[in-house]
Amino acid sequence: MSSGMVIRVCMGPAGIAAGGKEVLEAFIRHLSEAGSSAEVKEHCSAHQVGCLGLCALDVLVEVHNNGNKTVYQYVKPEMVGRIVEEHIISGTPVQEWLAESDYDNFYRKQVKIVLSDCGKLDPEDIDAYIAAGGYEPTREVLTTWIPDDVIDEIKASGIRGRGGAGFPTGLKWELGRRSKSTVKYIICNADEGDPGAFMDRAVIEGNPHSVIEGMLIGAFAIGSEKGYVYIRAEYPLAVERLKLAIKQAYDRRFLGANIFNTNFRFDIEIKLGAGAFVCGEETALIASIEGQRGMPRSKPPFPVYKGLWQKPTVINNVETLANIPYIIRKGAGWYASFGTERSKGTKVFALTGKIKNTGLIEVPMGITLREIIYEIGGGIESKKPLKAVQTGGPSGGCIPANMLDLNVDYESLAKIGSIVGSGGMIVLDEDNCMVNMAKYFIQFTQSESCGKCVPCRIGTKRLLEILERITKGEGRDGDIELLEKLSRGIKSGSLCGLGQTAPNPVLSTIKYFREEFEAHIRDKKCPAKACREMLVYSILEDFCKGCGVCLKACPAGAITGEKKKPHKINLDLCVRCGACFDVCKFKSVGRE
């Protein structure tokens, strides 16, 4: 038993889903059983940490011992007893449960700034954050800087809005500062609505104090006394941890009046979003905080001049704000040393889909997609060829496999018709149909369109109808051109960012996968065999053993046949669910 052992149990979104809470409880129980000896209690502590990143291996447990780190993967509560006994007490790690080389490869190319404390600190412990240097940047700024210093520093760092649009944060704050009003607001946009993205959630759950600190420094820069965090109600744990963090910050007088004995006062209130994707748009978000339907209005006037309750309002994304204390702590020059000429710093991505190492990553801007997919991500899980990478969610586009050497930064992605977006990165393999992907995103934007302006409300509906027709095998000549024309109209005619970007997934899939659209329309075939309504199932008599498994699995009663004799599918009854295809062990169900 050596001194200074720390056990970190991942309790990020995936860690908890995999049973992180039970694992932590098991550690605490086994440790207290093992060490009625004071030695164990004194020298070993187990605590929860935010997302460690490599969610695919959850529950991850790190054991830190005098600078050495040992990592266990797929930990279950019943494994904890042996880890405590053999490793913690006797000092021999349990070899067969250790994380493999994937774990090191996953982190090698990453640069952690905003996530640097996430996965190290107990997010519910303000003392841990303070001990790691937290709230020191705020103290320094409030007691020795003037607001223009902050603005200059943030401008020099080059950081741009991480919510997706990439507007320079320093400039936004400067506009907020110059806006004349006695009352101003700062809002943290935590309405992370992109399906397939959980960066903001992980930041708030993993290090909520960094967000509070970012808001404090921002409020000081623009001259605001009141801030709101607009957060999805669908993220109950993030809400809970943020509430706790705010309360702790009030208790320590980091919030409220006379912060650090200055004249500066700042209050933060949490507003729960009620579930509307469009509320990620600034003016819609403001309407929602005011208690109305979250419908955008035309800009100008921009919120920075007329925002919440008609007062100047600066809205920043979670990740942007959480970067601020680290920029102040280490300097703008240091931050700007990461990234490219025009995209500075790092970006957090949620790497998901058909990739081996799904998880949360932070990489320097300008890294290539190839490095992300094959070095950090460990390649495609199924070993099938990569088909495309989708970035930017419903506002973004698909990047084809032959463009893997593309740099991931605002300019490079915009040039090829996608966007960095808020940070969703979904990897697709050959089994994914690109027409279906386009339909999926249009389905989403169509149902989330607020309905205020015609191009978005009716345009997305028409796009969806055409795409549904194509994926049912009812596509017509001229459909592709119609989709393109309609898309251009929606982009140029819509009121807000939702409509202006909604056609991007359609346009980019047509641009790079036109032949797949053509196969659906002309040949009535889905090359990826993913469009359910276009598939025809049949039993290959030569291979069928008549085992009856498919017969039992068929929910429609469409399969008939005697035992040990080839079965048959009645296509009039078949609902094309694919259950027979999935269960057949002899690969004797064909689909075309």
Next chain:
Amino acid sequence: MEDIFENIIKKYREREGNIIFLLQETQEAFGYIPREAVDFFSLELNIAESRFYGVATFYSQFRLKPTGKNKIVACCGTACHVRGSEKILNALNRELQLTEDEDTTQDGKFTLEKVACLGTCSFAPVVLINGAVHGKAGTDAIIKEIRQVGKDE
């Protein structure tokens, strides 16, 4: 019921104008927005019913009908979609005999909700059954689990 409404209105008076807050409190108390609540608030506060329904139908959080005893949440986020959530959803709809516009079974046993993303993409496709996460969900296993839950009552 009315004294609960009264209480909610009392809290609401402190933040006049915020209909979302009023509706969130109501849903918290009842699990949905009962018609009686809207009637009551409309009369008490002199705000047209249409404004309440306008807000309630705008946000996906609000429900105008009670939920079933058991709640199934199917994630339809992008990561789940590319890993086959559509197939599971179709199977669930078939199993529970739900139509396009119904999310609760006739017998009130199950409510099936679709959500845009649960943020546990590494376990895609994800289904929650009464709050428990079923990750990398296979259609068969989910259907089996649901039949079990239905039997256990």
